[in-house]
């Protein structure tokens with residue numbers, strides 16, 4: 001189906017959701033009273049959907065699997081066992097917490113720490129969204145403690161692995177599946193980014209915020225992991241936030257000032273609740289709250 005047809009279908013869906021007719025793919029109505037946030041045409045127009053973006057991230061994952069250990073990404077959720085109760089943990093603890101062990105091969109294969117900056121209370125029994133979900137490293141684990149998890153990505157290769165390895169309360173979509181993504185409008189409690197916002201420039205951040213705004217409940221939380229270079233550590237390819245995407249290096253980093261983060265939040269209807277800089281991790285973690293709370 002071409003993009004024009006997709007958008008025509010989507011506007012049909014948007015009209016349906018305004019009438020409260022929004023349905024899951026299974027035909028079950030969504031259990032949410034917040035279905036009024038439909039994507040407007042500005043959002044639809046601003047998400048870049050050309051095939052080259054899928055290709056470049058598919059290739060990036062192929063290279064990663066050839067050069068790094070792919071096993072944590074390939075292990076199936078049936079082999080995972082919860083080893084910690086994270087409900088009362090603070091963001092810094094969650095970042096460093098290993099949530100699962102791999103049954104039968106403990107000591108040989110470990111998934112390592114969760115690597116997201118969010119309180120446990122914002123994950124346990126919540127609807128959690130991740131944009132830039134990759135092969136479902138987080139989804140297959142959060143699916144064990146969240147009410148539901150939604151992952152969105154450009155890479156079809158990564159999404160195939162995510163679908164194969166995650167429990168049934170995890171839903172994965174390519175960014176071009178906008179009509180299906182829209183079915184989750186206004187239902188998500190929390191959005192997390194894991195090694196994701198570091199790769200986004202200002203232009204991308206704006207539509208990512210708009211997409212998150214559409215999917216989050218009013219008062220919902222978005223936790224973003226921006227890059228912040230530590231001068232004491234040798235740096236890779238790092239650009240200023242207002243630069244264009246780098247055609248040669250999809251995995252390059254972009255650095256945002258506080259002012260740029262505030263400005264983007266304001267444009268998209270969020271307030272900035274908290275900023276935590278961690279130079280050891282080379283991250284600027286930001287909590288955005290969907291306004292009005």
Ligand SMILES: C[S@@+](CC[C@H](N)C(=O)[O-])C[C@H]1O[C@@H](n2cnc3c(N)ncnc32)[C@H](O)[C@@H]1O
Pocket residue numbers: 057058131132133134135136137138152153154155158175193194195196199200204
């Ligand atoms: C470094 S990987 C992190 C994957 C995953 N969060 C993890 O920690 O394993 C970044 C992912 O974001 C995806 N990505 C990059 N830019 C994106 C965008 N603007 N929208 C959606 N996905 C994007 C890439 O395809 C890739 O899978």
